[in-house]
Amino acid sequence: MDLLLLLSMAYLRLLLLPFSVLYGFAVWVRNRCYDWGWFRSRSFNHPVIVVGNLAVGGTGKSPMTEYLLRLLHEHYTVATLSRGYGRKTRGFFEVSPLDTAADCGDEPLQFKRKFPHVTVTVGEDRVNGVRRLIQSGKEVVVLDDAFQHRALKPGLAILLFDYQRMKRPKWLLPAGDYRDWFSERRRADVMIVTKMPGTATEQDKADIRRMLRSKHRDIPVLFSKIGYGAIVPLFPGEEREGITLTAQVSVLLVTGIANPAPLRGYLATRAGDVVQLSYPDHHQYTKADIRNMINRFEAIANPHKLIITTEKDAQRLLMPELSGALVTLPIYVVPIHPLFDGKEEEFFRQLVLTYCARVLGS
Incomplete structure (x- = not known):
């Protein structure tokens, strides 16, 4: 039965490939319009950190966002901005612990209840949201799932990949799981492979580093596991x-x-x-x-x-x-959280803190 299911899914993916070609062309054109300056990407003179992925869901963006909030709130006034997926409201607003998932989405509500001292906001327009947060006095803004939001140019882009998906075909939607071209990883400042199993070897890591290596930039590749509380x-x-x-x-x-x-x-x-x-x-x-x-x-x-x-x-x-x-x-x-090995965690922490200090001039 499992074999029949796998075969039927593979056949369905093949049938959907023409739609993936059309989707991929549209995404490629959109990216080039931003790369060539035909569409405007807005940057800010405050630290703006984006956590994102190229595939659809399941890479650990929420735990990574929480990791950043724990790290940064000790040094700066921090805010986080999400789209608020699944909410029944529209527009920009600040999340309260008394809100519901229908008001703001499950992830922003989770952030606010775990980090009541952090300003948590939702809004479809990321540029407007970041502008409002900076005007309100926030020093650092962390955006959850905004790597594809090209209207905003982050100062630090953290791109996540699920270990289990690394050896699968990098097909675009709807035939595959990718919502952006795998080559767009070149826009990242650091790439993190998440959910590493305990059985992964140094050779496995070396193979993944080769796969992720960009001919455009020397981008650090780190690895993390899931830690359970x-x-x-x-x-x-x-x-x-x-x-x-x-x-x-x-x-x-x-x-x-x-x-x-x-x-x-x-x-x-x-x-x-x-x-x-x-x-x-x-x-x-x-x-x-x-x-x-x-x-x-x-x-x-x-x-x-x-x-x-x-x-x-x-x-x-x-x-x-x-x-x-x-x-x-x-x-x-x-509860879950990302776990790095000692050296990689220190590298990542210093990468984030050094970036924020440099932008803020501190």
Whole structure:
């Protein structure tokens, strides 16, 4: 069955290739219009850092943005600007911890709840958003997922690649996963390959460096793994604190993210068994989804059982119309963060801090 599914998907990709050619031509023309100065790219005299990717979703932009916020807020007044994917509002506004995912999107809400001291904003027009943040006195602006937003010229562009996708064909949408040409990596200032498995060797890294090497610029290539924190309850309560995963615990994993495979693999090494309930990226949960989740959880025979979800999904599950049905369930969230090796982390930290200090003249 799996083989038939793979063959059918491969056949579908081939059928979609003509549309990818048309899409690729349009993207190429747009990029050249910016490169040749026919379209204007606006730059700023303040540090503007962009975290982005070339493929669709699942490269770890949110954890990398959080890493930058932790690093920078100790030195500067920092703001972050996102489009606010999945929100039902329009325009530029500042996110409050009391907002919902429908107001601002799941990722900006996650940033604000984890970093209440940081100004978190959303807005479709990145140039206008950055201008407003700088005018309000912010020293550094970090943009989540804006590498393709060519109207804005970042001072530091951080481009992420998922390790598992590196050996796959770099086909453009809709036949493939790439929304921009692989050659556009030349616009990055640093490239980071994320979600490195523990089995990756130095030869694997060398092969990837060769693949990513640009003939235009000598761009640093770094590698990071996923670091997992201790699970925390979605709803507070003393009886829920201090719970840990053991081989005696069964887990219902509920995700609406682009690539839940690494999280499932991590849980499989720490729990007795893992049942997965997977939805598309940024899935807007409904009451029917919640009923299905409860039914799947109740069907697990093991009395020692938990529901595990991600930080992004938590923002959507906390919607007022849904949370009432979940509050009595043992739902826990797994925090994640990027892990570099010692030398590469120090290089990356100094790269970011030196850039900000140079631009601000400090």
